[in-house]
Amino acid sequence: MQQTLAQTEDVVLYAVEDGIATITMNRPAxxxxxxxxxxxxLDDAFRRAAHDDAVKVIVLAGAGKHFSAGHDIGTPGRDIDVSFERQSLWYDHVNKEGGEFLYAREQEVYLGMCRRWRDLPKPTIAMVQGACVAGGLMLAWVCDLIVASDDAFFADPVVRMGIPGVEYFAHAYELNPRIAKEFLFLGERMNAQRAQQMGMLNRVVPREALHGTVQEMAAKIAAMPRLGLALTKQALNHVEELQGKRAAMDAAFAWHHFAHAHNELVSGDRLGGYDARKMAQSQRADVKDKESGS
Incomplete structure (x- = not known):
């Protein structure tokens, strides 16, 4: 029998002011x-903003200390076995066996939704502070602009699980391929300053200036004609498609799920033995090693 989950908290906040919709992830704990x-x-909020003619630009934010620590692989609210009202034509993953379980789920909630948000015909700005890790990268990368605080850091450590990067595999488009290899092979944190140097970020500002900077940029964008913004975004996204972004992502998604299936066959665990705590510990160990010079 499929499970359903009632909305028990406002996990996403939504507000509109002066043509700017602010969508805020709200699980700071x-x-x-x-x-x-x-x-x-998030999908509901992006759809709401897309359909509201009063909204010219969308800001994606995260409440609290961090933008996003990634996919939920260990909180009390983890709901991987729960059915939701689906937004694509992919069938429900619940009660499916083997590799079909995650493949169907992640076609919907990761690859499918991220692609749809990226193609939303209004400019989007990610406002990033603190951690932007693994699945957090996907949410920032679908946005047209990324503005980060000077204490932000970025990482995709899932190669530790034997998995070739997160599902929305934009690494070689956000970074030079050689830097993307370093980013994935080492699994280390990249600070905001280097991320900007590598072309991933538009601006890096002190945390206290983050909100004001994003609002100022959003206000300037909101003064532009709606159709002009939509066509400009469509033209630039088309360039990425001509460069093979969609085809590359489809291939990486297949390899990602081969890795999940391999992990389950070898160890009985799709994530290669890593839960949220072990993954966080591995990241902290990397930071300590770097600080000690080892």
């Missing part, structure tokens, strides 16, 4: 780890 409840709520 769990560093905005993305369970399905949050992902579907």
């Amino acid at each position: 769990y560093h905005n780890a993305q369970n399905s409840q949050m992902t579907y709520a």
